[in-house]
Amino acid sequence: MQLQAQGCMADDWKNIHVAEGFLPETVKNVCFSGQISLGVFSQAFTLAGGIPRPAGIYHASLHNVEVADNCRIAHIHEYIANYRIGEGTLIENIGCMAVEGESAFGNGVRVAVLNETGGREITIYDTLSSHVAYALTIYRHRPAFIEKMNAQIDAYIATKRSAMGEVGRGCIIRGCQSIVNVRIGDAALLEGVRRLTNGSICSNQAAPITIGMGVICEDVIIQSGSHITDAAMLTRCFVGQACQFGHGYSASDSLFFCNCQGENGEACAIFAGPFTVTHHKSTLLIAGMYSFMNAGSGSNQSNHMYKLGPIHQGILERGSKTASDSYILWPARVGAFSLVMGRHVTNSDTTNLPFSYLIEKNNGTFLSPGINLRSVGTIRDVRKWPKRDARKDPHKFDHINYNLLSPFTIQKMIKGLSLLDNLRYSSGELSDIYSYHSTKITNSSLKRGIELYHIGIDKFMGNSLISRIEKMCPGDGPISVEDLRWALVPSTPIGKGQWVDVAGLIAPRSEVSAMLQQVESGEICDLEAVNQAFDVMADNYYTYEWTWAHEHLYDMYHIRPDKITPLQAIALIKRWKTAVVSLDNMVYNDAKKEFNLASRTGFGADGDKQQKDLDFENVRGDFESNSFVREVQDHIRIKSALGDRIIARLMPATQKQK
Secondary structure, eight states: OHHHHTTOEESOGGGEEEOTTOOGGGEEEEEEEEEEEEOOOOOEEEETTTEEEESEEEEEEEEEEEEOTTOEEEEEEEEEEEEEEOTTOEEEEEEEEEOOSSBOTTTTOEEOOSOTTSSSOEEOOTTOOHHHHHHHHHOTTOHHHHHHHHHHHHHHHHTTOBSSEEEOTTOEEESOOEEEEEEEOTTOEEESOOEEEEEEEOOOSSSOOEEOTTOEEEEEEEOTTOEEOTTOEEEEEEEOTTOEEETTOEEEEEEEOTTOEEESSEEESOEEOTTOEEOOTTOEEESEEESSOEEOTTOEEEOOBTTTBSOOOEEEOTTOEEOTTOEEESSEEEOTTOEEESEEOSOOBOTTSOSOEEEEETTEEEEETTGGGGOHHHHHHHHHHHHTOOOOOSSOSSOOOOOSSSHHHHHHHHHHHHHHHHHHHHHOTTOSEEEETTEEEEHHHHHHHHHHHHHHHHHHHHHHHHHHHHHHSOSSSOOOHHHHHHHTSOSOSTTOSOEEEETTEEEEHHHHHHHHHHHHHTSSOSHHHHHHHHHHHHHTHHHHHHHHHHHHHHHHHOOOGGGOOHHHHHHHHHHHHHHHHHHHHHHHHHHHGGGSTGGGTTTTTTSOHHHHHHHHHHHHOOTTTOHHHHHHHHHHHHHHHHHHHHHHHHHHHHHHHO
């Protein structure tokens, strides 16, 4: 028999099944046991450097393995057991790859997110979205919902159990030491991996996954398009789409959703919503919830209550940043798009004062409400996130709303205005310092915060009004009073009341609550229907947004939409235009600081002022030609022209009104 002559052995040759056209010369020095199925190996692989290698099986031990056509399996130091290997896959120079018993391949792992000691455990599975995870993490006060959802998840996980593992089509697995109970999707690249245990690598042709040198992963789900390299270590973790981890990053009991990045530092029991980024060695994220967040070097949180264990947790709402060497003592909650600088140990809650600076001064926390609205960094972040969405998979699990101003942030500004007004009234307008939730606000900061919140509200309300008019009254023709009032009638009652940020998805709380109720009642009885409910919320965001804005027109401006006049609409648009130009000018002036004399320190080190300026311009460019500065200037022109165009369409109706 040719295979025996080529150094092959089998415990029972009757269990070896080959495809029609099988070429025996492509299988050499292989030990077979159990049920074996072999395809046709007729093509060749080209390795890095242009080195050709033939398909086939060489120097390997296989037990209960199915090998599809045109694979190459070579130099297996231990064995491959209980795997189906897809067409065109290369597996070379590895140790052990096996499935032991029945496995769900990481599906069903319990992750102690947000609280190390438990109480908010999430059962991970390969199609988990940030929104489902958020609901399971946050809504623990609804045990019926948690119970029903966990039953649905358990039913899904049962469909994933198997005694056979899978390696997809077109994979490359080279130089790996140990792969046990791991399901690997199409086009995955695993190279130099140290250990993978109990997981799903959900790779596909559109969005391959790369797992590189020295990586150790145990009890993990990794969604499409992610890259985990350079000795990263993940234990009991979920990794969403297009995430990147490397440079020795370590994490345990954590959830990372789409476009997260982690390098050098560590994480424990965190809920990392979309675009959570940490790049520094000395940074520890622990027991917190974040999204659209950038952690500065040396950022740290402490969650230890020494008598009862580490039970504290904290929330940095979307868009928050921590400066280098910042520290927050949990429990604490930081409002959206805020910046944290220094050490903060007073357990503050600034959720209703978004866009703020929290700055350590004299061992206390000083708060500057709204100041981040005028920061060039905030605007740059909001514009860069859509461009940095690296998801290539046509099926995206997480819905992302990138809007800086939304009902979620504006409702907080409205509450913030009321809060600041009450502080000023109760403590007096001449007070130097105001106290709020263990923070201190100076008199000048309070006044500036009120001004900035008014500007932000005017900008959002004007945006919604103009968008609604353009949608309902397209074209360039005049808009009558009747058309204007008709256009402003909401398309749905949904959208009133409070809004929430469901880990990237901004939605009315009423709709989230309705979905929870439908799960509890059994009306929604599978995970696909839950995902569809979130799909509807995402697809209808702007329709719901207008309902919210419509509801607040009277509260903010004492204008009844059903009786609005063209003159009132024009006044609102002018107010919006002033807000847009005012904020853009603040951002423009903030950007200009990047080009001042102090910023040029260190440039032209061996020259005079002229050489310093020339060196700076050759490295940083000229201020007026800077791409971001030009975007700000273009934004002012475009928005001003838009406002003028809508006003011109409303003007004829004002004449009739007179």
